[in-house]
Amino acid sequence: MExxxxxxxxxxxxxxxxxxQKRYNxxxxxxxxxxxxxxxxxxxxxxxxxxxxxxxADAELIEALPRLEIVSSFSVGVDKIDLAKCREKGIRVTNTxxxxxxxxxxxxxxxxxxxxxxxxxxxxxxxxxxWKKGDYKLTTxxxxxxVGIIGLGRIGMAVAKRAEAFNCPICYYTRTEKSDMKxxxxxxxxxxxxxxxxxxxxxxxxxETRHIVNREVMNALGPKGVLINIGRGPHVDEPELVSALxxxxxxxxxxxxxxxxxxxxxxxxxxxxxxxxxHVGSATVETRKDMADLVLGNxxxxxxxxxxxxxxx
Amino acid sequence: xxxDQATTPPPPPPPEIQSHDxxxxxxxxxxxxxxxxxxxxxxxxxxxxxWESPLPRHEFLTNHAHSVQAMLCSGTGPPIxxxxxxxxxxxxxxxxTSAGLNHIDLTECRNRxxxxxxAxxxxxxxxxxxxxxxxxxxxxxxxxxxxxxxxxxWATxxxxxxxxxxxxxxxxxxxxxxxxxxxxxxxxxxxxxxSYNSRKRKDFVSYPFYTNVCELAANSxxxxxxxxxxxxxxxxxxxxVLLALGKEGVIVNIGRGAIIHEKELVQCLxxxxxxxxxxxxxxxxxxVPKELFELDNVxxxxxxxxxxxxxxxxxxxxxxxxxxxxxxxxxxxxxxxxE
Numbered sequence: 198m199e200x201x202x203x204x205x206x207x208x209x210x211x212x213x214x215x216x217x218q219k220r221y222n223x224x225x226x227x228x229x230x231x232x233x234x235x236x237x238x239x240x241x242x243x244x245x246x247x248x249x250x251x252x253x254a255d256a257e258l259i260e261a262l263p264r265l266e267i268v269s270s271f272s273v274g275v276d277k278i279d280l281a282k283c284r285e286k287g288i289r290v291t292n293t294x295x296x297x298x299x300x301x302x303x304x305x306x307x308x309x310x311x312x313x314x315x316x317x318x319x320x321x322x323x324x325x326x327x328w329k330k331g332d333y334k335l336t337t338x339x340x341x342x343x344v345g346i347i348g349l350g351r352i353g354m355a356v357a358k359r360a361e362a363f364n365c366p367i368c369y370y371t372r373t374e375k376s377d378m379k380x381x382x383x384x385x386x387x388x389x390x391x392x393x394x395x396x397x398x399x400x401x402x403x404x405e406t407r408h409i410v411n412r413e414v415m416n417a418l419g420p421k422g423v424l425i426n427i428g429r430g431p432h433v434d435e436p437e438l439v440s441a442l443x444x445x446x447x448x449x450x451x452x453x454x455x456x457x458x459x460x461x462x463x464x465x466x467x468x469x470x471x472x473x474x475x476h477v478g479s480a481t482v483e484t485r486k487d488m489a490d491l492v493l494g495n496x497x498x499x500x501x502x503x504x505x506x507x508x509x510x
Numbered sequence: 511x512x513x514d515q516a517t518t519p520p521p522p523p524p525p526e527i528q529s530h531d532x533x534x535x536x537x538x539x540x541x542x543x544x545x546x547x548x549x550x551x552x553x554x555x556x557x558x559x560x561w562e563s564p565l566p567r568h569e570f571l572t573n574h575a576h577s578v579q580a581m582l583c584s585g586t587g588p589p590i591x592x593x594x595x596x597x598x599x600x601x602x603x604x605x606x607t608s609a610g611l612n613h614i615d616l617t618e619c620r621n622r623x624x625x626x627x628x629a630x631x632x633x634x635x636x637x638x639x640x641x642x643x644x645x646x647x648x649x650x651x652x653x654x655x656x657x658x659x660x661x662x663x664w665a666t667x668x669x670x671x672x673x674x675x676x677x678x679x680x681x682x683x684x685x686x687x688x689x690x691x692x693x694x695x696x697x698x699x700x701x702x703x704x705s706y707n708s709r710k711r712k713d714f715v716s717y718p719f720y721t722n723v724c725e726l727a728a729n730s731x732x733x734x735x736x737x738x739x740x741x742x743x744x745x746x747x748x749x750x751v752l753l754a755l756g757k758e759g760v761i762v763n764i765g766r767g768a769i770i771h772e773k774e775l776v777q778c779l780x781x782x783x784x785x786x787x788x789x790x791x792x793x794x795x796x797x798v799p800k801e802l803f804e805l806d807n808v809x810x811x812x813x814x815x816x817x818x819x820x821x822x823x824x825x826x827x828x829x830x831x832x833x834x835x836x837x838x839x840x841x842x843x844x845x846x847x848x849e
Contacts, residue, residue: 299677303700307652310643314818316809317656320647323810324803328796332542333812338820340635362699363639459664466660473659474652475670481650483675 202242206252213489253277276402290510291495296487297479302355308451345393348400390417402429539587571597612739630844633821638692644788677701682730685737727754739766767792
């Protein structure tokens, strides 16, 4: 039986790579000196692409792989995959929902606490010896603050559940109001931002949600408001975010994602009301293994003609 | 000349000057709330500020505080020892801005019939929030990776090493008082499993109870220290407990530094006998063992668990409320009951 070719555009997880190598013919695109040539050379045997939050399968790549049958993403977000093109060509798409929900929600709360209670800043304060000269200043309480969530899917609901344990009233925005929901609904993001103190981005990135957090939203959130982005960088208008923070129109931000990762606007490095993480929402040993197993399971199901575990297309 | 005798008496001085009519409160050292809210206290009480006097403390107390019935103190400043208490023969009440009582000679107070009011539960939420924040920070390497990004290393060195999942972890809470209970309630929402050790089993929770802290450690992935500092709890967390917690284990301390044997903690961290630590308190604040500065699996905070504007305002209201209640012979708001 011919070996099945699987293309991985960038490194993402050594366990996943090892396992893919055992079962398939793994093509590591990042090792190729000339990428288009490399793809042409192996296009005949590549039947699967394994992408992630940073690199997936755009129209160009899909067109270059005539034998592509499945794109299995090592992420829950699939904004780097041209879903329309996949549908058009009958290419299956899977992602990794559920297994990373808790980790991402945990990180959202961690970011809220880190920003409001200045965890990183005060850790720096101690390490630099400044504590010997005097106490750190007063910070802001988290418990009881109103949390507004954009997107109330799995991750949004998990964030809400955790924030409720801190006695936080919860409100949300989604495209359409959810029935049977105990949380307060706002029909626009600006209204949501005007009525909460902490705004969490937890929706998928699509054409409609690009820059869903814009200047108007940030002004509505205000000088005491805090923005937490655990979605995708392009959810937030980044240059506007930088000026809102520098000018004090926005009270603070906890960011796990950026418009052009791994680039992070350097103007943010000097701000004490900002916490900057390198896209680690699902970055735990346990969850990355679960995600890898889900990718492997989906591929195995596909190539043995069984139902996919977590299909999107 | 006749007009001299006929002058009307001068108007009374404005109220601020008549502080000697206000009830007296002795303060040896300014509590942290004074940095923000001192005026709220001085409007209502005549504060005898020992630290502002050129006299040595015992002289100040002997000369000026003989009739004082109430004291305001905090965890910072001199311990309220039997020696100090003996210089205050009229003292009936000590109000401390802390939840902890380890700086007060409780036996002497009990013998003298001096009541103690503390911070009660006014900042339990903020302390619990910090405990959870420190825990998430250690598990998910928040401070360490924020440093990494700010040093420009994400672009040059690639992804930061993976952290550890919080969900499903076994949390051992040492001391299930007001703060410990708030910590437990929060961590349950993260899918953690809670157990505890406390002086007494608590009937209102169904969490597994361990009679000794070493056994708790052996059955936990995380220990969170939420108890007070007493003779029994001093250095209770020692090498034996830390080894029982294990190489992947994480310890968070928002109680008092001396509950943990600091030298042994540092050794265990440096030698990799435990997985990490989140510390808001230390044995000799503000000194922090410099070996900890080299470690990325440790998060350090400058004893700030109660330092929020909300807690300080609430604390201020509570302290003033207790003093006002005392002086108008009403029940204290946060009287410490002997257990």
